[in-house]
Amino acid sequence: MAASIFTAVPRAPPVAVFKLTADFREDEDSRKVNLGVGAYRTDEGQPWVLPVVKKVEQMIANDNSLNHEYLPILGLPEFRANASRIALGDDSPAIKENRIGGVQSLGGTGALRIGAEFLRRWYNGNNNTATPVYISTPSWENHNSVFVDAGFKDIRTYHYWDAAKRGLDLQGLLDDMEKAPEFSIFILHACAHNPTGTDPTPDQWKQIAAVMKRRFLFPFFDSAYQGFASGSLDKDAWAVRYFVSEGFELFCAQSFSKNFGLYNERVGNLTVVGKDTDNVQRVLSQMEKIVRTTWSNPPSQGARIVATTLSSPQLFAEWKNNVKTMADRVLLMRSELRSRLEALGTPGTWNHITEQIGMFSFTGLNPKQVEYMIKEKHIYLMASGRINMCGLTTKNLDYVAKSIHEAVTKIQ
Ligand SMILES: Cc1ncc(COP(=O)(O)O)c(C=O)c1O
Numbered sequence: 001m002a003a004s005i006f007t008a009v010p011r012a013p014p015v016a017v018f019k020l021t022a023d024f025r026e027d028e029d030s031r032k033v034n035l036g037v038g039a040y041r042t043d044e045g046q047p048w049v050l051p052v053v054k055k056v057e058q059m060i061a062n063d064n065s066l067n068h069e070y071l072p073i074l075g076l077p078e079f080r081a082n083a084s085r086i087a088l089g090d091d092s093p094a095i096k097e098n099r100i101g102g103v104q105s106l107g108g109t110g111a112l113r114i115g116a117e118f119l120r121r122w123y124n125g126n127n128n129t130a131t132p133v134y135i136s137t138p139s140w141e142n143h144n145s146v147f148v149d150a151g152f153k154d155i156r157t158y159h160y161w162d163a164a165k166r167g168l169d170l171q172g173l174l175d176d177m178e179k180a181p182e183f184s185i186f187i188l189h190a191c192a193h194n195p196t197g198t199d200p201t202p203d204q205w206k207q208i209a210a211v212m213k214r215r216f217l218f219p220f221f222d223s224a225y226q227g228f229a230s231g232s233l234d235k236d237a238w239a240v241r242y243f244v245s246e247g248f249e250l251f252c253a254q255s256f257s258k259n260f261g262l263y264n265e266r267v268g269n270l271t272v273v274g275k276d277t278d279n280v281q282r283v284l285s286q287m288e289k290i291v292r293t294t295w296s297n298p299p300s301q302g303a304r305i306v307a308t309t310l311s312s313p314q315l316f317a318e319w320k321n322n323v324k325t326m327a328d329r330v331l332l333m334r335s336e337l338r339s340r341l342e343a344l345g346t347p348g349t350w351n352h353i354t355e356q357i358g359m360f361s362f363t364g365l366n367p368k369q370v371e372y373m374i375k376e377k378h379i380y381l382m383a384s385g386r387i388n389m390c391g392l393t394t395k396n397l398d399y400v401a402k403s404i405h406e407a408v409t410k411i412q
């Protein structure tokens with residue numbers, strides 16, 4: 001028999017966050033805690049099906065007018081329209097002027113990928129691979145790979161996190177924008193920056209927008225946590241809406257994985273804001289070509305759940321309450337962890353735990369301290385020191401705080 005044609009295939013390294021969860025599952029220690037994966041957990045440490053989602057799922061199951069025919073290539077029209085409305089706001093000038101469009105996608109990742117594929121084909125000249133794409137340092141690790149796989153050859157980083165002050169490096173960020181070649185693409189986290197939990201203030205966003213406008217830089221927003229940062233959908237969409245009000249053309253990749261708890265249904269939307277109806281329609285016609293060869297047409301269940309919820313005032317109100325429940329639990333865990341660390345006298349300052357927002361906190365633990373937490377304490381967190389606040393519960397808070405205290409005092 002001839003050797004396998006796959007003999008030369010090298011083994012790819014595992015995806016860190018999924019590997020961490022697999023290691024956690026195998027760990028038999030009863031004290032184990034998973035602070036790695038980016039998903040909401042209840043105070044019992046369990047996944048949460050939002051009550052509004054359960055209700056709408058039953059409505060869908062009982063609706064005999066629905067079937068399993070293919071959706072249009074760009075997705076369910078009422079989902080796309082409502083999803084874009086959530087991002088841009090009811091009063092959006094771009095919606096009123098009919099110069100927006102949506103592409104239903106497989107999660108936020110799908111929206112980023114379809115957006116990246118489009119930009120590579122059509123932005124700044126045809127088949128453009130040389131335009132620089134700027135990603136924050138640090139960022140969600142998939143940003144880089146998505147743009148590389150879409151064909152971009154010049155992926156760069158921009159300053160974002162100031163480790164010493166545990167906050168935003170605004171000057172570094174603005175300097176990088178000043179230096180970037182005109183028409184570069186910038187990936188911006190719309191809110192609840194992953195992994196740092198640190199967002200620009202409205203005033204800082206204004207400064208960012210001013211430089212981007214002057215330097216002709218393209219904003220590609222990634223909105224994966226709308227509602228999680230402040231508990232309010234409108235507040236969390238402030239930056240995107242401000243850029244639209246400033247006349248930018250932009251993309252916004254929306255994920256409904258976290259704020260609807262629909263992780264495995266793969267529900268996302270790429271909102272496109274253009275200058276006029278005609279150019280948005282032309283853009284969408286090209287998006288259709290890209291989707292056709294990627295997943296041909298999207299799945300319906302998650303999109304129906306989101307569309308039904310967003311188009312009914314009563315269900316919408318219920319959803320907002322569900323989002324607030326999740327956001328409030330995160331806020332509570334932040335203040336409880338901070339007060340425990342301060343009560344223990346853990347060296348360093350811990351105000352960043354409550355100042356950071358969204359699902360994650362960038363603890364400041366170094367890789368050796370993280371290793372200690374995993375190996376000695378069975379507490380799983382990313383090597384960057386990022387923890388998912390939802391992994392904390394009233395039952396494991398004391399243990400986690402004492403373990404952080406030990407890690408910081410014993411390991412330098
Ligand atoms: C910043 C960021 N963008 C996008 C995504 C992708 O979300 P989805 O699971 O909907 O593809 C995530 C998920 O963790 C994220 O953290």
